[in-house]
Amino acid sequence: MSRNTAPATPRQLHLNVNILHSGFVPSAWRLADADPRAFVDVNHYVRVARIAEAGKLDAVFLADNAAIVDQIDFRPITALEPTVLLASIAAATTHIGVIGTASTSYNEPYNIARRFATLDHVSNGRAGWNVVTTADLASARNFGRDAVPDHAQRYERAAEFTELVKALWDSWEDDAFVGDKAGGRFVDVSKVHPVAHRGRHFDVQGPLNLPRSPQGHPVLVQAGGSPDGRDLAARHAEAVFSASQSFEESAAYRRDLNTRAAAYGRPGVKVLAGLTTIIGATEAEALRRRDELVDQIPWRYSLNRLAGTLGIDAERLKLDQPLPDDLALPGGANGNHTFFHATLAQGRRHGYTVRELIRSLAGGTGHRVIVGTPEQIADDIAHWFNGGAADGFNLMPDALPDGLQDFVDGVVPILQKRGLFRTGYEGATLREHLGLARPDNARLWRKSA
Amino acid sequence: MSRNTAPATPRQLHLNVNILHSGFVPSAWRLADADPRAFVDVNHYVRVARIAEAGKLDAVFLADNAAIVDQIDFRPITALEPTVLLASIAAATTHIGVIGTASTSYNEPYNIARRFATLDHVSNGRAGWNVVTTADLASARNFGRDAVPDHAQRYERAAEFTELVKALWDSWEDDAFVGDKAGGRFVDVSKVHPVAHRGRHFDVQGPLNLPRSPQGHPVLVQAGGSPDGRDLAARHAEAVFSASQSFEESAAYRRDLNTRAAAYGRPGVKVLAGLTTIIGATEAEALRRRDELVDQIPWRYSLNRLAGTLGIDAERLKLDQPLPDDLALPGGANGNHTFFHATLAQGRRHGYTVRELIRSLAGGTGHRVIVGTPEQIADDIAHWFNGGAADGFNLMPDALPDGLQDFVDGVVPILQKRGLFRTGYEGATLREHLGLARPDNARLWRKSA
Numbered sequence: 021m022s023r024n025t026a027p028a029t030p031r032q033l034h035l036n037v038n039i040l041h042s043g044f045v046p047s048a049w050r051l052a053d054a055d056p057r058a059f060v061d062v063n064h065y066v067r068v069a070r071i072a073e074a075g076k077l078d079a080v081f082l083a084d085n086a087a088i089v090d091q092i093d094f095r096p097i098t099a100l101e102p103t104v105l106l107a108s109i110a111a112a113t114t115h116i117g118v119i120g121t122a123s124t125s126y127n128e129p130y131n132i133a134r135r136f137a138t139l140d141h142v143s144n145g146r147a148g149w150n151v152v153t154t155a156d157l158a159s160a161r162n163f164g165r166d167a168v169p170d171h172a173q174r175y176e177r178a179a180e181f182t183e184l185v186k187a188l189w190d191s192w193e194d195d196a197f198v199g200d201k202a203g204g205r206f207v208d209v210s211k212v213h214p215v216a217h218r219g220r221h222f223d224v225q226g227p228l229n230l231p232r233s234p235q236g237h238p239v240l241v242q243a244g245g246s247p248d249g250r251d252l253a254a255r256h257a258e259a260v261f262s263a264s265q266s267f268e269e270s271a272a273y274r275r276d277l278n279t280r281a282a283a284y285g286r287p288g289v290k291v292l293a294g295l296t297t298i299i300g301a302t303e304a305e306a307l308r309r310r311d312e313l314v315d316q317i318p319w320r321y322s323l324n325r326l327a328g329t330l331g332i333d334a335e336r337l338k339l340d341q342p343l344p345d346d347l348a349l350p351g352g353a354n355g356n357h358t359f360f361h362a363t364l365a366q367g368r369r370h371g372y373t374v375r376e377l378i379r380s381l382a383g384g385t386g387h388r389v390i391v392g393t394p395e396q397i398a399d400d401i402a403h404w405f406n407g408g409a410a411d412g413f414n415l416m417p418d419a420l421p422d423g424l425q426d427f428v429d430g431v432v433p434i435l436q437k438r439g440l441f442r443t444g445y446e447g448a449t450l451r452e453h454l455g456l457a458r459p460d461n462a463r464l465w466r467k468s469a
Numbered sequence: 470m471s472r473n474t475a476p477a478t479p480r481q482l483h484l485n486v487n488i489l490h491s492g493f494v495p496s497a498w499r500l501a502d503a504d505p506r507a508f509v510d511v512n513h514y515v516r517v518a519r520i521a522e523a524g525k526l527d528a529v530f531l532a533d534n535a536a537i538v539d540q541i542d543f544r545p546i547t548a549l550e551p552t553v554l555l556a557s558i559a560a561a562t563t564h565i566g567v568i569g570t571a572s573t574s575y576n577e578p579y580n581i582a583r584r585f586a587t588l589d590h591v592s593n594g595r596a597g598w599n600v601v602t603t604a605d606l607a608s609a610r611n612f613g614r615d616a617v618p619d620h621a622q623r624y625e626r627a628a629e630f631t632e633l634v635k636a637l638w639d640s641w642e643d644d645a646f647v648g649d650k651a652g653g654r655f656v657d658v659s660k661v662h663p664v665a666h667r668g669r670h671f672d673v674q675g676p677l678n679l680p681r682s683p684q685g686h687p688v689l690v691q692a693g694g695s696p697d698g699r700d701l702a703a704r705h706a707e708a709v710f711s712a713s714q715s716f717e718e719s720a721a722y723r724r725d726l727n728t729r730a731a732a733y734g735r736p737g738v739k740v741l742a743g744l745t746t747i748i749g750a751t752e753a754e755a756l757r758r759r760d761e762l763v764d765q766i767p768w769r770y771s772l773n774r775l776a777g778t779l780g781i782d783a784e785r786l787k788l789d790q791p792l793p794d795d796l797a798l799p800g801g802a803n804g805n806h807t808f809f810h811a812t813l814a815q816g817r818r819h820g821y822t823v824r825e826l827i828r829s830l831a832g833g834t835g836h837r838v839i840v841g842t843p844e845q846i847a848d849d850i851a852h853w854f855n856g857g858a859a860d861g862f863n864l865m866p867d868a869l870p871d872g873l874q875d876f877v878d879g880v881v882p883i884l885q886k887r888g889l890f891r892t893g894y895e896g897a898t899l900r901e902h903l904g905l906a907r908p909d910n911a912r913l914w915r916k917s918a
Contacts, residue, residue, distance in 0.1 A: 049648070049655065056648030056655065060680055062560075062591040086579060088678045092656040099679035101580075101587040104556045108591045111511075111560035128575060130535060130611040131550075138550040142511040142557045161674035162579040199498070199505030204767060206498065206505065207541040225610035229537045230548035231509055318653060 032455055033405050033440045034259075034412025035077045035432075036119070036292055039068050043419035044296045045382045046095040046325075047316035051419055058420070059096035065105060066112040068421045075428030076442050078453040079117030079148060081241075081261070081414060082106060086126055087158035094321040103135045110143035117450030119148035119241055124181040125174055126154060126163040129222055132181075133188035137233040145234030145449035149185075150241040150261065151252070153178045155356050168351070175248035177221045182240070182256045184222055187215040189237050190462040191227030235451050236459045245273075245358030254280030258456050259290040261414045263358045263387050265366045270409040290454060293410040294387040297397055298418045299426040306391045310382060313418060317383040326378060329356075329363050329386065339375040343367045362386030387416060394430030401431070402440060481904055482854050482889045483708075483861030484526045484881075485568070485741055488517050492868035493745045494831045495544040495774075496765035500868055507869070508545035514554055515561040517870045524877030525891050527902040528566030528597060530690075530710070530863060531555060535575055536607035543770040552584045559592035566899030568597035568690055573630040574623055575603060575612040578671055581630075582637035586682040594683030594898035598634075599690040599710065600701070602627045604805050617800070624697035626670045631689070631705045633671055636664040638686050639911040640676030684900050685908045694722075694807030703729030707905050708739040710863045712807045712836050714815045719858040739903060742859040743836035746846055747867045748875040755840045759831060762867060766832040775827060778805075778812050778835065788824040792816040811835030836865060843879030850880070851889060 041059035042049040049056045058064035069080045082102035090097050102120030110118050118139065122132050132149070140147035153174040154160075160168045169177075196211035215226035242257035244250055253260050254277060264270035274291040281289050298313070300306030319339065327334040330343070331350020337343075349360050363386035367377045382389045390397050404410045417423025435441035447453055490508035491498040498505045507513035518529045531551035539546050551569030559567050567588065571581050581598070589596035602623040603609075609617045618626070645660035664675035691706035693699055702709050703726060713719035723740040730738050747762070749755030768788065776783035779792070780799020786792075798809050812835035816826045831838045839846050853859045866872025884890035896902055 047653075050650045050653065054650070056650060057646070060590050085678060086583070088661075088676065092661065093654065093658045095655055097678060100590055101584045104552050104584055104587045105591060107553045107556035108560045111557045126577060127580065128612055131576065134535070135550045135553055138553045141509050141549055142554060158674070161672075163577055164672045197506070201499045201503070201505060204496075204499065204765065205542065206544055209542045212537075212541065223610075223613040225607070227537065229534060229546060316653065 031411070032442070033401070033435065034290060034292060034454060035075075035415060035441065036079045036081050036412065037068070037072045037077055037415045037417070037424055038081045038083060039065055039420065040083060040416055041096040041098065041420070043423055044384055044387070044416035045313045045317070045418045046321060046384065047313050048419035049096055050316045051313075053422065054419065056096075059099055062100075062105065062108050064421070065109055068424055069109045069113050069116060071421055071424050071428055073113050073116040075424075075432045076445060077116060078412070079119050079146075079450055080109060081119040081150065082121060083150075084121035084123075084152075085156070085159060086123060086154065087156060087162050089156050089158055091321055091324060094318055103139055106139055106147070107142055110139070110146060115146075115445040115448070117146045117148055117239070117453055118143055119150055119239065119450075121150040121152055123152050123154040123159070124178040125169060126159060129181050129184040130188065130224055130228070133185040133228055134230065136238045137189060137228065137230055140233035140235050140238045141230070145451070147233070147235070148239035148241050148259075148450055150243065151178060151182055151256070152243065171246065172248060175252055178252055179255065180219045180221045182252070184215065184217050184219070184224055186237060186256070187217060187462065188224070188226055188228045189232065191215055192230075192232045193461055194232050194236070197231050232461065235449050236461070239450050239454060239456060243358065245361065249357065250277055250280055253277060253289060254286070255284050257289050259292055259454060261294060262291050262410075263294045263362045263385070264409075265362050265369070265386070265388050267404060267407065267409045269365065270404065271407065274408065274410065290411040292412045292414040293404065294416060295401075295413040296382060296384065296387050296389040296416045296418060297423065297427055297431070298382065298389065298391040299394060299397065299423065299430060301393065303392050303396065306393065309418070310391045311379075314379050314383055322378045322383045323374070325383070326363070326374070329359050331360070337374045340373050342371060342373055343377065359386040382418065394426075394434055397427075397431050398434035398438070401435065402438060405440065480860070481891070482850070482884065483739060483741060483903055484524075484864060484890065485528045485530050485861065486517070486521045486526055486864045486866070486873055487530045487532060488514055488869065489532060489865055490545040490547065490869070492872055493833055493836070493865040494762045494766070494867045495770060495833065496762050497868035498545055499765045500762075502871065503868065508548055511549075511554065511557050513870070514549075514558055517873055518558045518562050518565060520870055520873050520877055522562050522565040524873075524881045525894060526565060527861070528568050528595075528899055529558060530568040530599065531570060532599075533570035533572075533601075534605070534608060535572060535603065536605060536611050538605050538607055540770055540773060543767055552588055555588055555596070556591055559588070559595060564595075564894040564897070566595045566597055566688070566902055567592055568599055568688065568899075570599040570601055572601050572603040572608070573627040574618060575608060578630050578633040579637065579673055579677070582634040582677055583679065585634075585687045586638060586677065586679055589682035589684050589687045590679070594900070596682070596684065597688035597690050597708075597899055599692065600627060600631055600705070601692065620695065621697060624701055627701055628704065629668045629670045631701070633664065633666050633668070633673055635686060635705075636666060636911065637673070637675055637677045638681065640664055641679075641681045642910055643681050643685070646680045681910065684898050685910070688899050688903060688905060692807065694810065698806065699726055699729055702726060702738060703735070704733050706738050708741055708903060710743060711740050711859075712743045712811045712834070713858075714811050714818070714835070714837050716853060716856065716858045718814065719853065720856065723857065723859065739860040741861045741863040742853065743865060744850075744862040745831060745833065745836050745838040745865045745867060746872065746876055746880070747831065747838065747840040748843060748846065748872065748879060750842065752841050752845065755842065758867070759840045760828075763828050763832055771827045771832045772823070774832070775812070775823070778808050780809070786823045789822050791820060791822055792826065808835040831867065843875075843883055846876075846880050847883035847887070850884065851887060854889065
């Protein structure tokens, strides 16, 4: 397990795929080849992961909600629990990383530390945890609350939660396990430590009941766009999933995040920009595919979804007029900053009508959508990567598995030819794919301090 | 998915294997062929599960603790989190059931409902949940508590928790998913219901964010020996893991449990008696294996372990004297009834010295140990099964994988020859293996009531 961050080798592009069930576009399940039941079919996820692995991608990623937070009458939702599903995927793959989402608001630190460490053990060092604080009311109501906890309080809990999880991951020193058959000594208990955490949100004694995992810490990923979210990412995240509609915004976000991380004495955080791809052999073919998909999304769905992101009644949106002028972050500081701002920016920048905005978003969230040929998409990726707007991309293909297959067959070879992307896995762990050091055990640091 | 409980077919023996890391005997990891690191090696668990599947066993089972509750200087512990590990096992097998333990005291009902439903989806209907309330202080201290919650309170919470999990599993009617591509209708939302639970311990709105799982409900398993535990099992469990040292005790336990279940209008609960097997080609060979294993357990370990089960200081145990006379359930009604009573009964019945008792328990808990040839073990199993002392067995082979391999190669064919055990899987789901009906959706019951 390499400890090198490989500072001398050229910057490496990172590609991750979000297996968002049938695909990013809400109507993906209606395509001729699609199986509507894919969202609960483990074989579908395994198939997508194998395509991603054939394309030498860094990782697959599973978003998550602990509630129904979209309109299931019209489209699939995140349903299967990520850690269990990722264990199934890990069993069917050998190299690709497996990153899952879990909420700090509705879990216990000991359980999360253990589940992700277990995923790291069973995948031989390929696990990552996407730390989310969960901003929706439906989730809150599934965990004994009448309202979403305050934004600042959610992030305060998340910070303590993440610190504590890392301490639990470090509660066994790397060489605590002995396994000396002749001497009858299984573990050197002097190297297994309680964490004895007494905090504002949690009291946890520890130690964890399993040895330090192959990566030391599963990779920590975050996706916060708010100041609190950026601060949490700067303190703990090794990669972030971002959502920016423009090169300039993304570059500014990346600079800000790295400045914040440096203030904590940390190396740079990998910015993986959200990117939906709609691919065709020609641009016209790609546009036709986009329109075919968007035309199968009921307008009622898209209007409700857009209204939800913007925090207004759907009646206020007129298909052939621009967005209303008086929009403010829904729930004030408690809202989901990332998608509100990205969606608003997209609407304002181009002066789009609501209809045009929805089409440009492929009916989805505020993630950026590129419609084009493999060459056009590779050019765009190279531009963002070389210009410092991103360290890589969190791909959200329009439809799965075929949208990813097209990416792997069409875009990846171009990126490889340009020397931007690996042609084979060089490392074994997700950390190695991402060029991240294996963290030393915090206890060792404390002793040497 | 059959709805028949098959009342006309002859009673079927059920066999389950507890993959207790390196095996039941605390020194199993020291055997010549053993890999001490097996307890955190997914390939070890997969290997054992494949042997179990080759033997047509009903299920593999993973016990669990959310803390270090044994002496890790001397032996392995339950380490990897069960649902994640079982997903790995399910991916590598096709028929065998996968049953995992999760605590109602240190989890949220929504999360547990979702994880086990997910496991049921990814295993195509092979999941089971072993409901435990967790009686140890070390676990309590990992979840913000200074003391173990009171026994009655733990069971009250467990009852509400289990009810609520079942309601969440029923929150989607079986035909709620539509997937009509042409009509654009994904889910019939009129068939997806909130649970709107407002209870003493939990407020959960629901619905669950995934469709009803292949088995309707993952199989519910329980292991309580106390009156509260038996009551919980009678109300909810479809199978129990029991621990009795004698035929008579086990038969009485099974009668009591079925009487209690009948009072709730429920069919019988399958009693799967804990059974450790130490197998040899001759009885003398089996005894040698037993002694070889026991002699490699440090006495200090065994004395501490026995003292812990009995709730006394280890200094009070003298190797060549019988157990002290004045033993009482540790922690009063809060203690672990099952193993205290089983261990005490074993010591008293035979008038064993402490040394003899530890040897007869193979250094372990209060589970029954048989040492003998495949014929002797098959005879014992047949006697218990035919005489109504058990519906099957939760096997805890002395060492894994070889102790299970010996059972599958030696004991299973004898049981099959006698018509007691299946020669092939007839069903696809764990419910079908166990002869359990697929539960109707509770909402349908309510409508028709």
